[in-house]
Amino acid sequence: MSTCSTVSRDLDEPVAGTAPVARTWLLLEQPGPWGAKALTASHLDPALGRALEAAAKGTGVRVALIRRPGRHADRGTPDARRVYAAHTVPGNVWLHATTLTDPRRLLDLDLAALGRGDARSFDSALGGGPHRGEPLALVCTNGKRDRCCALLGRPLAAELAASGAGDVWEVTHLGGHRFSPTVLVLPHGYVYGRVRAHTVEEIIGGAREGRIVTAGCRGNSAWERPGQAAELAVRAALGEDTAGALRVVRTEGAAPGWEVTLAHGDGRHWRVTVDHGPSAPPRPESCGASVLGSPARMEVTAVRELSVTAALAG
Helix, strand or coil: CCCHHHHHHHCCCCCCCCCCCCCEEEEEECCCCECCCCCCCECCCHHHHHHHHHHHCCCCEEEEEEECCCCCCCCCCCCCEEEEEEECCCCCCEEEEEEECCHHHHHHCCHHHHHHCCCHHHHHHHCCEECCCCCEEEEECCCCCCHHHHHHHHHHHHHHHHHCCCEEEEECCCCCHHHCCCEEEECCCEEECCCCHHHHHHHHHHHHCCECCCCCEEEECCCCHHHHHHHHHHHHHHCCCECCCEEEEEEEEECCEEEEEEEECCCCEEEEEEEEEECCCCECCCCCCCCCECCEEEEEEEEEEECHHHHHHC
8 A cells, every 4th residue: 555655756746845834843852652642642741741732832832752763662751851942043043952850841931932032941941051962863753643754764763873873863743744754953944855864964964064955855944834945946046055044034925825035144135936736636645644635835936036126125
């Protein structure tokens, strides 16, 4: 039986503009099995999971669980858990970390401040500080959400961990099961689909040097999906791979069409037209879907560099 990722790959479905949206990621280590909605269906206290979901709503923070690659037998409550917070908006990108024994301390965080890019809440509430190690590579492996994530993600995570490619974790959910295996790389927040171990190693190496690999990139989670597609189109047009070089300054319109304005760090501006419509033919959006769907796809139809006068007027 075909998996949703096989069908998507066979149809050559584009991945640009499909990344999950999160200005800030909050990641909590939680070993053991994960359910489909892992924050409330794992060995984490479900009341805490519900409280974190409620606190994060509308803040721009996305909460996810992580665990090291390997077997996930129930070994009881861990004595210490690694916690990360990462803000992904260019101009204020950071990744902070700490270790906790009581995950309920996460409720002391000011998630609205984290969503705005203020790391002080994380550091003061949890004793955190800047992460000094390798970029994080987070591979979606939650087979309870979609079997492709387990069938393709878990072997990838294990291979990366064995190779010493970087600081590798499994993560509960990155969306887009049909693009499995999917990987989020922090601190810059770019998400990738249909990756292989050697491409992830290249992506991590680039992130280490402040470069963005655009091949297989679904987008930067800091932006809404039209902005993700627009940024990747401008990067492709310029051959620009410097992290933080581009930022979305304005998005106008609504489905099925947007005008996205981007600014380069050197002062140049572009206006990008992004359209979206249903994918054809219908296909399974996940392996668990009971009916075929037509997922929206982002299509860049125009990339125009703006004059200084037009950019200032905008």
